[in-house]
Each structure stands twice: as C-alpha cells, then as structure tokens.
Amino acid sequence: GAVVSQHPSWVICKSGTSVKIECRSLDFQATTMFWYRQFPKQSLMLMATSNEGSKATYEQGVEKDKFLINHASLTLSTLTVTSAHPEDSSFYICSADLSSSYEQYFGPGTRLTVT
Amino acid sequence: EDQVTQSPEALRLQEGESSSLNCSYTVSGLRGLFWYRQDPGKGPEFLFTLYSAGEEKEKERLKATLTKKESFLHITAPKPEDSATYLCAVRNSGNTPLVFGKGTRLSVIA
Numbered sequence: 001g002a003v004v005s006q007h008p009s010w011v012i013c014k015s016g017t018s019v020k021i022e023c024r025s026l027d028f029q030a031t032t033m034f035w036y037r038q039f040p041k042q043s044l045m046l047m048a049t050s051n052e053g054s055k056a057t058y059e060q061g062v063e064k065d066k067f068l069i070n071h072a073s074l075t076l077s078t079l080t081v082t083s084a085h086p087e088d089s090s091f092y093i094c095s096a097d098l099s100s101s102y103e104q105y106f107g108p109g110t111r112l113t114v115t
Numbered sequence: 116e117d118q119v120t121q122s123p124e125a126l127r128l129q130e131g132e133s134s135s136l137n138c139s140y141t142v143s144g145l146r147g148l149f150w151y152r153q154d155p156g157k158g159p160e161f162l163f164t165l166y167s168a169g170e171e172k173e174k175e176r177l178k179a180t181l182t183k184k185e186s187f188l189h190i191t192a193p194k195p196e197d198s199a200t201y202l203c204a205v206r207n208s209g210n211t212p213l214v215f216g217k218g219t220r221l222s223v224i225a
C-alpha cells in the first residue's frame with residue numbers, strides 16, 4: 001500500500017514552453033502533497049506544500065508564477081513549469097501524506113531537461 | 116528551528132561488515148522520525164517510522180532505533196544491493212513538511 005506515481009518519468013522540452021507533471025496517490029487519499037526539487041548529489045529541496053482545494057504554500061525563493069501547483073482532488077496534484085529555461089532542468093519529486101500516521105510517501109520522480 | 120544532522124556523510128563497507136548510521140535531531144514536539152532509502156535517479160523509498168524514544172523497528176538487514184536526541188540505522192551483514200543514500204527526517208506536527216538531513220551515502224563492496 002501507500003503508492004505514489006508520477007507522470008511522466010522524464011521529459012525533454014524546448015526553452016520557453018510549459019511542462020506539466022502529475023502526481024497521484026494510487027491507493028490512498030492525500031489531503032496534502034509536497035513538491036521537491038533535487039540537484040545531482042544533493043538533498044531534497046522543498047518547493048511547495050499543496051493542499052487539496054486550496055492554494056499551495058511556496059517556500060521562500062520559489063517563484064509561484066513559474067511553478068504552478070494545482071491540487072484538484074484527494075489523489076492528484078500537478079506541477080506546471082511555465083516558460084521553462086535550461087536552469088529549470090532538474091529532478092522533480094512529489095510526495096503525499098498518509099494522514100493517519102504522519103508518514104509521507106514519495107513518487108519515483110520526473111527528470112526534466114530543458115534545451 | 117527543527118534540525119537534522121546525519122553522519123557520516125559517506126560510508127564504505129565490505130560485504131558482511133556491519134555498521135550504524137547516525138541521525139541527530141532537534142525538534143519541537145516530535146511527531147515522528149522517518150528513515151528513507153534513495154537510489155540514484157529515484158524517489159526516496161519509505162523504510163521506517165519511529166514515534167517515541169525506545170522504539171525499534173526491523174526490516175531484513177536493517178534495524179532503526181530512537182532515543183530522545185538521535186536515531187541509529189543499524190545495518191547487519193550488508194550486501195552490495197544495500198548501497199544507496201539513506202535519509203533521515205523528522206516531523207513536528209500533522210501538516211508541516213518533513214525536515215531532512217543531508218543523507219549518508221552507503222557503498223557496500225563485494
């Protein structure tokens with residue numbers, strides 16, 4: 001149980017285009033989901049907290065107009081990288097809260113490359 | 116401010132050589148301490164949750180323990196497939212994000 005999926009697993013896009021990444025909790029409902037970014041050989045960097053039915057809370061330094069987060073249902077959150085640039089290339093990982101236990105389960109990640 | 120410090124940063128073991136990873140933490144009202152395993156190019160994989168001092172959890176060659184100030188991840192007779200980065204994190208209330216340590220990169224050599 002407690003499986004989180006992400007789609008796509010990798011994506012290549014051209015500079016200036018937008019990319020949407022989906023995060024789904026497959027076998028549980030998640031009121032809260034989180035989005036992280038990870039650079040090579042570095043730890044996870046929290047980007048934002050996503051609550052179902054309300055606006056996301058962004059960490060300091062994360063541009064909310066560039067990284068649009070929508071948590072439209074208890075099993076789906078999306079991250080849209082708008083007007084992507086090469087510096088947005090990274091590994092993006094989502095996670096979902098299993099509310100009853102405070103445990104957090106992670107998706108497999110999405111590798112974004114902007115050319 | 117909640118903080119998590121993991122040591123060592125990197126650990127190289129021979130196959131079968133048991134060892135322990137350390138996670139020291141300061142948190143206002145511990146709700147849970149979590150261990151994850153992360154392989155390169157993948158998301159973290161949940162291993163254990165510990166809720167109170169004295170608690171222990173085991174899974175195959177791994178055993179996690181918790182005191183009021185630190186947690187240990189003991190690896191008994193490791194195998195090469197145990198090579199990964201092990202992450203420790205704490206949580207202080209229901210909806211707050213996890214606070215992660217920087218991880219320990221474990222390499223097990225055959």
